[in-house]
Amino acid sequence: MYETLAVVGATGAVGRIVLEQLEARNFPYKRLKLLASQRSAGQQVRFKDETITVELLAPGAFEDVDIVIASTPDEVSAEFAPYAVKEGAIVVDESGYWRMDPKVPLIIPEVNPDAIADHQGIIASPNCSTTQMVVALAPLHQAAKVKRVVVSTYQATSGAGLAGNAELESSVRQILDGQTPGHETFQHPIGFNLIPQIGGEKFEGYTSEEMKMVYETRKIMGDDDIQVCPTAVRVPVTIGHSESILVETEKPLTVAEATELFRAAAGITVVDDLANHQYPMPRDCDGKDDVFVGRIRRDISGDGHGIAFWCVSDNLRKGAATNAVQIAELLQQSVASAG
Numbered sequence: 001m002y003e004t005l006a007v008v009g010a011t012g013a014v015g016r017i018v019l020e021q022l023e024a025r026n027f028p029y030k031r032l033k034l035l036a037s038q039r040s041a042g043q044q045v046r047f048k049d050e051t052i053t054v055e056l057l058a059p060g061a062f063e064d065v066d067i068v069i070a071s072t073p074d075e076v077s078a079e080f081a082p083y084a085v086k087e088g089a090i091v092v093d094e095s096g097y098w099r100m101d102p103k104v105p106l107i108i109p110e111v112n113p114d115a116i117a118d119h120q121g122i123i124a125s126p127n128c129s130t131t132q133m134v135v136a137l138a139p140l141h142q143a144a145k146v147k148r149v150v151v152s153t154y155q156a157t158s159g160a161g162l163a164g165n166a167e168l169e170s171s172v173r174q175i176l177d178g179q180t181p182g183h184e185t186f187q188h189p190i191g192f193n194l195i196p197q198i199g200g201e202k203f204e205g206y207t208s209e210e211m212k213m214v215y216e217t218r219k220i221m222g223d224d225d226i227q228v229c230p231t232a233v234r235v236p237v238t239i240g241h242s243e244s245i246l247v248e249t250e251k252p253l254t255v256a257e258a259t260e261l262f263r264a265a266a267g268i269t270v271v272d273d274l275a276n277h278q279y280p281m282p283r284d285c286d287g288k289d290d291v292f293v294g295r296i297r298r299d300i301s302g303d304g305h306g307i308a309f310w311c312v313s314d315n316l317r318k319g320a321a322t323n324a325v326q327i328a329e330l331l332q333q334s335v336a337s338a339g
Contacts, residue, residue, distance in 0.1 A: 002029045002066040009071035010034035017321035062087040085121035092327045099124040109326040110267040111138045128319025130216040135291040139265040144249035148227040154235045154242040198232040240282025241315040246308045258307045280312035289322045
């Protein structure tokens, strides 16, 4: 059992769910320390049967901390994660800053748990859109080797934090009131709209969000030959990323085989009954930890090596908080096994 667990970004959208998950999953620790920026320091947070005062995130805040779960912007992680490691803590980081560092393992516990052994103090949790896709791809890759993926994402406004959901609400209200909606968080008004840009331009017209899905998928699955063609779209949904995925495999798979692989995989729930209008939707997946898969069908345009499916997951849970807590649990298990 860890003596002291620190949660960084404890008052943010993801940090709040990290705390919920720590309680729901009965994560073992003796002392909990909550850290946040100057804006949130001093707030009182109720956790289990105690009230904890949020402390200021500062270089000296990690003394005597054993494990850190951090939900912060990239620049904050870049500055403060090294302080935690220097003090002897292990950092489970949800920012994008460390993900592609060759010295930092990028972990989805259902997919590549063994890679955690290579950590040097920092372990990264993947981007939310990558996480749900790779959870779904992993059983297909293991059985038939994934060669190529074409994916379009439909990403909830909560992916941009509390400000994203607030802007969606205000945008819709302004439109319904006959006003011209404003926008700050997103590139355009999000109410009753779709925005085919998440992140800035990164490579040959692909955005940073899209290229994360390319590079992170290869790293997690341990295969640099996997080709990924992503399109990331912001949609007026508060919680739950959806993805339309076409995957081509080296060995052909039937729909029945792919469905059975999905059903047998950890962390996946299959909802697939088109005749009765049953398929995953964000409203139904909100608050759940699994990745939901449906609309499983063969690629009628290809050579028999393609499977198309629809994938939905709560981006704040498996896409962020839940995966981070699962990584911390994996660390706990490795410590227990070593002992």
